[in-house]
Amino acid sequence: MKLPPENPFSAEPDIETSHPEEFVEQLSCVTDTLPSRINVDPQSVEQGLAKLVLTLIEFIRRLLEKQAVRRMEGEDLSPEQLEDLGLALMKLEAKLQELKTQFGLEDEDLNINLGPVGRLI
Amino acid sequence: MRLYLYCLAEKLLHLEKSLTGIGGKGVESFDLEGLVVVVSQVEEEIVAATRENILAHDRVVRAAMKDSSPLPFRFGTLVTREGLVSYLAARRNSLVERLAEVRNCVEMSVKIIRTSDPQMESSNQIVPKLDSAGPGTAFLVAKRRALLCEEILSEEAGEIARHLSARVKSVIKREQVTVQPLQKLVIVAAFLIQRDKELEYKREMAAFRQERPELHFLTSGPWPPYTFANIDLEFESHFGVS
Amino acid sequence: MSSPFDQVLIGSDIELSDDSELSLLETLDHVLNRGLVIAGEITIAVADIDLIFVGLNVLVSSVETANEVLRERERRGIAAVSPVKQPADQ
Numbered sequence: 001m002k003l004p005p006e007n008p009f010s011a012e013p014d015i016e017t018s019h020p021e022e023f024v025e026q027l028s029c030v031t032d033t034l035p036s037r038i039n040v041d042p043q044s045v046e047q048g049l050a051k052l053v054l055t056l057i058e059f060i061r062r063l064l065e066k067q068a069v070r071r072m073e074g075e076d077l078s079p080e081q082l083e084d085l086g087l088a089l090m091k092l093e094a095k096l097q098e099l100k101t102q103f104g105l106e107d108e109d110l111n112i113n114l115g116p117v118g119r120l121i
Numbered sequence: 122m123r124l125y126l127y128c129l130a131e132k133l134l135h136l137e138k139s140l141t142g143i144g145g146k147g148v149e150s151f152d153l154e155g156l157v158v159v160v161s162q163v164e165e166e167i168v169a170a171t172r173e174n175i176l177a178h179d180r181v182v183r184a185a186m187k188d189s190s191p192l193p194f195r196f197g198t199l200v201t202r203e204g205l206v207s208y209l210a211a212r213r214n215s216l217v218e219r220l221a222e223v224r225n226c227v228e229m230s231v232k233i234i235r236t237s238d239p240q241m242e243s244s245n246q247i248v249p250k251l252d253s254a255g256p257g258t259a260f261l262v263a264k265r266r267a268l269l270c271e272e273i274l275s276e277e278a279g280e281i282a283r284h285l286s287a288r289v290k291s292v293i294k295r296e297q298v299t300v301q302p303l304q305k306l307v308i309v310a311a312f313l314i315q316r317d318k319e320l321e322y323k324r325e326m327a328a329f330r331q332e333r334p335e336l337h338f339l340t341s342g343p344w345p346p347y348t349f350a351n352i353d354l355e356f357e358s359h360f361g362v363s
Numbered sequence: 364m365s366s367p368f369d370q371v372l373i374g375s376d377i378e379l380s381d382d383s384e385l386s387l388l389e390t391l392d393h394v395l396n397r398g399l400v401i402a403g404e405i406t407i408a409v410a411d412i413d414l415i416f417v418g419l420n421v422l423v424s425s426v427e428t429a430n431e432v433l434r435e436r437e438r439r440g441i442a443a444v445s446p447v448k449q450p451a452d453q
Contacts, residue, residue, distance in 0.1 A: 009183060009186040009187055009227070009343065010183070011180060013341050013343075013344060013389060014341060014342060015339070015340075015341040015385060015386055016341065017337070017338060017339035017340070018337065019234065022337060023232060023337075023388075026232070027306075027385070027389065028388065068261055068264070069261060069264055069265045072262075073265070082257070082261065083254070083257040085257065085261070086255070086258050086260040087255070089261070089264075090256065090257060126401075129399065170395065175391055175395075176387070179393070192398075193399065194398050194399045194400075194401075195394065196398065197395075198401055200401060205401075208401050311397075344393055347393045347397035347398045348397045351397065
């Protein structure tokens with residue numbers, strides 16, 4: 001079946017799904033992480049920068065957690081070392097939570113879309 | 122006075138006089154630096170992402186798809202003529218390559234929601250303390266459990282992506298598949314296909330949907346090649362990858 | 364300063380069916396997240412992420428568009444999803 005030559009490309013997208021509600025919900029989330037109205041007042045720039053910095057720290061924090069878990073599985077740490085490591089990471093997580101709150105950021109705000117690399121979480 | 126940019130094309134287009142774009146403005150296309158640009162002239166400095174404007178942007182790019190395969194601009198791109206000239210001059214070679222890549226092609230979209238809801242421990246929950254372990258160790262034990270769940274989800278998501286890619290491989294020219302293992306919206310895929318392969322592609326997608334009844338699908342298209350306008354250009358320029 | 368370009372709300376008398384919401388969101392996903400970007404004048408981008416907007420040329424009020432969709436759904440008595448957050452006050 002060939003496409004009619006007089007209208008080879010339709011003026012509106014053709015969308016098909018059996019679950020429109022679900023996809024509306026998911027796609028609305030997609031717009032959540034987009035930048036909001038541009039504002040060059042100091043507060044917004046500050047929050048934008050905080051988001052950047054905290055995302056980076058969060059990324060590293062997660063890497064550290066994974067590393068720690070690997071070490072735990074590898075059983076090459078003494079119980080004391082393990083406990084210290086765990087406590088340090090707990091404090092790091094709590095501190096980061098504090099910083100997020102201070103800047104009015106939620107977990108989702110840091111889940112930025114890294115393009116080809118995907119998302120943080 | 123600025124230009125609102127819709128897309129770039131290889132050759133001049135015949136656009137209906139009745140075609141309206143952003144803010145109801147008229148649309149024109151003209152030659153610039155050896156490429157063809159499709160624009161509206163606007164006085165304003167900002168473009169609001171209203172329903173009308175968003176649909177207008179897509180509508181204009183679609184109109185351009187009638188007799189060419191343009192590279193769409195992202196919504197909201199407003200430039201001075203000078204800015205546009207300098208952009209085109211600097212990027213000319215890459216843009217020409219990209220135009221050749223998408224010639225006679227369209228984009229098809231697939232989004233997949235995973236329905237099975239694995240019990241995943243929130244990483245904030247701390248497991249009740251083990252008798253002999255302190256809070257730090259308990260924290261790590263809980264993290265380990267969470268990480269194992271994440272790994273399982275990642276594997277599953279990866280498997281879906283591989284299955285999808287394999288299914289459509291023979292009918293697509295290029296793919297961009299984003300996997301979000303920890304989200305409900307687990308796969309967001311875009312496929313660049315030759316226009317005359319649309320039917321075959323749809324057949325393969327239908328077969329895939331049949332094979333995966335546990336997944337929820339949203340398919341859409343054909344689209345102008347939004348996803349494929351940019352990917353290599355920006356990725357390469359930012360990472361210096363050749 | 365008002366102009367047609369600032370108008371972000373559609374009339375409350377317009378019915379938002381699931382189909383038209385979905386169509387808008389799907390179109391939004393294509394035109395807003397993808398496409399050619401003239402970088403350098405408006406965004407600081409790393410690996411195609413728009414991180415900080417430093418110019419005024421591009422306004423993305425997608426927050427308002429999404430909120431409008433959500434308000435309409437609430438009005439029609441459909442269970443609301445979590446509301447889109449407003450930016451910390453202007």
